[in-house]
Each structure stands twice: as structure tokens, then as C-alpha cells.
Amino acid sequence: MQSQLPLYPPEASNFAPHVDGLMVYITSICVFFAFAITCVIIYFFFKYHRKAPSAVGFPIHGDARLEAAWIIVPSILALTMFSWGAAVYVDYRHSPPDVLDIYVIGKQWMWKAQQPNGLKEINELHVPVGRNVRLTLASEDVIHDFFVPAFRVKMDVVPGHYNTMWFRPTKPGRYHFFCSQYCGTNHALMGGWVIVMEPTDYAEWLSGSGGAEANPVAAGEKLFADKACATCHLANGTGRAPSLSGVYGAKVLLADGTTVTADDAYIRESILQPNAKIVAGSQPLMPTFQGQLTEEQILALTAYIKSLQSQPVPAKGSGVAASSTGKK
Numbered sequence: 001m002q003s004q005l006p007l008y009p010p011e012a013s014n015f016a017p018h019v020d021g022l023m024v025y026i027t028s029i030c031v032f033f034a035f036a037i038t039c040v041i042i043y044f045f046f047k048y049h050r051k052a053p054s055a056v057g058f059p060i061h062g063d064a065r066l067e068a069a070w071i072i073v074p075s076i077l078a079l080t081m082f083s084w085g086a087a088v089y090v091d092y093r094h095s096p097p098d099v100l101d102i103y104v105i106g107k108q109w110m111w112k113a114q115q116p117n118g119l120k121e122i123n124e125l126h127v128p129v130g131r132n133v134r135l136t137l138a139s140e141d142v143i144h145d146f147f148v149p150a151f152r153v154k155m156d157v158v159p160g161h162y163n164t165m166w167f168r169p170t171k172p173g174r175y176h177f178f179c180s181q182y183c184g185t186n187h188a189l190m191g192g193w194v195i196v197m198e199p200t201d202y203a204e205w206l207s208g209s210g211g212a213e214a215n216p217v218a219a220g221e222k223l224f225a226d227k228a229c230a231t232c233h234l235a236n237g238t239g240r241a242p243s244l245s246g247v248y249g250a251k252v253l254l255a256d257g258t259t260v261t262a263d264d265a266y267i268r269e270s271i272l273q274p275n276a277k278i279v280a281g282s283q284p285l286m287p288t289f290q291g292q293l294t295e296e297q298i299l300a301l302t303a304y305i306k307s308l309q310s311q312p313v314p315a316k317g318s319g320v321a322a323s324s325t326g327k328k
């Protein structure tokens with residue numbers, strides 16, 4: 001027996017009930033007014049149609065009360081829709097501090113995910129139920145869009161830029177995800193599954209996956225040495241470029257007097273466009289690594305710089321490899 005498609009996908013995240021509630025509210029109002037207006041039109045059609053060829057209609061001067069109601073009521077309904085939607089959107093765009101960070105890279109035509117311990121997945125994403133999960137999304141070629149219908153979340157994946165999205169799975173199970181932005185010949189095949197597991201099962205799966213062999217911090221440290229970053233970014237701050245110890249998440253003073261938070265996007269931009277944001281007291285000596293590093297390598301370098309957070313920031317400035325001086 002062939003199973004029937006549900007009217008709605010299952011509600012499997014913290015956002016799903018709110019999004020569905022808003023959609024039911026908007027749809028109900030639209031259906032109500034469509035039905036009411038249709039009924040009035042039909043009623044007026046029969047009541048006021050011309051009953052004799054010589055009949056002449058009489059002028060109608062309107063009613064201020066009706067005009068006021070027709071303005072006020074729709075305005076109130078539209079504002080409630082906007083307020084409800086804005087509340088959901090603001091929550092969606094501001095992830096909580098206690099999140100499980102996972103990187104997702106879109107590429108024609110597959111999705112590559114990297115767990116915190118470095119384990120890499122293709123067209124699958126394992127997450128624990130009841131845990132806030134934040135995805136950092138990047139593209140290696142064209143614009144994609146990561147969409148999980150059961151979670152009611154989606155986000156554009158833009159080349160040359162990081163986007164983030166978060167959710168909290170509420171039900172264990174397997175949930176389909178798609179690319180919802182046309183991205184080429186095999187766009188329709190670019191999908192996979194989110195596997196939501198109990199926390200203990202997820203921890204067991206993660207520990208037994210051999211992810212330690214692909215530890216992103218170790219890979220980033222090797223890249224840091226191979227690309228000669230350590231020749232300029234000395235830990236004690238005496239090199240030609242600022243030290244990276246403790247810089248991740250900190251406020252960095254730039255040469256133009258502004259400040260910027262050293263987050264993932266800043267690190268990426270600094271690696272690929274080193275002259276975009278020059279650290280105060282530094283010179284634009286660092287070469288660009290545009291086209292020399294893959295997104296996965298950039299993520300590994302970012303993970304390594306994050307691991308330096310626990311180290312004290314030396315007195316001689318702070319900054320990220322890419323936005324400062326010297327080689328990377």
C-alpha cells in the first residue's frame with residue numbers, strides 16, 4: 001500500500017510549532033475574508049441586479065464607519081501577522097550561546113558536514129535531540145540553500161560568505177533536507193538526511209566514528225605551519241603580524257579606528273582578503289590566499305585559531321592572520 005504524503009511535514013524542531021501556528025493564522029484569515037467577500041458579492045449580485053431594462057441606479061455616498069472599519073481591521077490583522085513573524089525571525093537569527101557548532105559546505109551537487117571532532121559526513125547530518133545546533137554554511141561554487149522542512153528552517157548558502165542558522169531538534173528520527181535554490185543540472189538530487197539521535201546514542205556514534213583522526217584543530221595547526229603563518233604570527237606578539245593567541249571572539253581595533261569581532265567570517269575574510277581590514281599598528285604585508293585554500297581548509301585554520309583562545313593575548317596587539325601583516 002502506497003503511503004500518502006502528509007499535508008504538513010512532521011514538527012521536529014523548536015521553530016516548527018511557531019511557524020505552523022503563524023501559517024494557520026494567516027491562512028485562516030485569508031480563507032475567512034475570501035469566503036465572506038465571495039458571499040457578499042453573490043448576495044449583492046442577486047439583490048441589486050437590474051430588474052427592469054429602464055431601471056436606473058441611485059447614487060451611494062458611502063459610510064464613514066464602513067471606511068474606517070475597512071482600514072482599521074485589516075491594519076490590525078496585518079500588524080499581528082508582522083509582529084508574530086518578526087518574533088519568530090528574530091529568534092531564528094539570534095542563536096543562543098550554548099550551541100553545538102557544525103560546519104556545512106554546499107558543492108555541486110552534495111552537502112559536506114563536519115562535526116566538532118572533525119568527523120566529516122556527505123549528505124548526512126547527525127545531531128542530538130534537545131540540543132541547540134548551529135550550522136555555519138559556506139559554498140564552494142554557486143548559491144545553494146539548505147532547507148529542512150521538518151524543522152521549518154532554511155538558509156541561503158552563498159559563495160564567499162558565511163551564513164548561520166540554528167535549531168533545536170525535538171524528535172528523534174530521519175528528516176529529509178534539500179537544496180531549495182536552483183544550482184545546476186543535478187539540483188533536484190542535492191539532498192540528504194538529518195539523523196536526530198538521543199544524546200547518549202549521538203555521543204556513542206561520535207566517539208566510535210574515528211573522528212579524532214580528522215581533528216580539525218590538528219589539521220589547522222599543520223596548515224598553519226605549512227603556509228608559514230607561524231613565521232609572522234608569533235605567539236609572544238613579537239612577529240611582523242599580531243599574535244593570534246586569545247583573539248577569537250575578541251574585539252579587534254582596526255587601522256581606521258573601528259572595531260570588529262574576530263569571528264568565523266572575519267577570519268575567513270582576513271585569509272582571503274588580507275587588506276580588507278588592517279589591524280591597528282600593522283602594515284598590509286600579508287599575501288592573499290584566494291584560490292589557494294578550500295573551504296574545508298579555511299574551517300580547519302579557524303578551528304586552530306579558536307583553540308588558541310585559552311592562551312593569554314600578548315601585549316603587542318591582536319588580530320587574525322588574514323587581516324594583519326606577514327605571511328599566512
